[in-house]
Amino acid sequence: MRITEWLVPSNPCRQFDSNERLFQALKNLNNAAILCVQTKAMPSARKFALQYGLPPDSADEVLNQSTLIFLRKIEDGTYQFQGHAPSTYLVEIMRR
Secondary structure, eight states, X not given: OOHHHHHSOOOTTTTOOSHHHHHHHHHTTOHHHXXXXXXXXXXXXXXXXXXXXXXTTHHHHHHHHHHHHHHHHHXXXXXXXXXXXXXXXXXXXXXX
């Protein structure tokens, strides 16, 4: 382990070098892939919580519920990978 890895929080997206690999990992319910899309979508979740006057801790709840919906859509084939970042679709789910 490098010294910089001790000082800087690890990047859960590091192992996914493309959106397609991230999608495939999400399809397999890979924990690192789920953490990756949630990490990318968290700023939007916080923004939505503030925008709607929700308590700060509700951003986590909105993100988790939206992630479950997203994973179900992947599983049942409703979400089809088209080359875009999966986190973009997750943000759209949160928005609705």
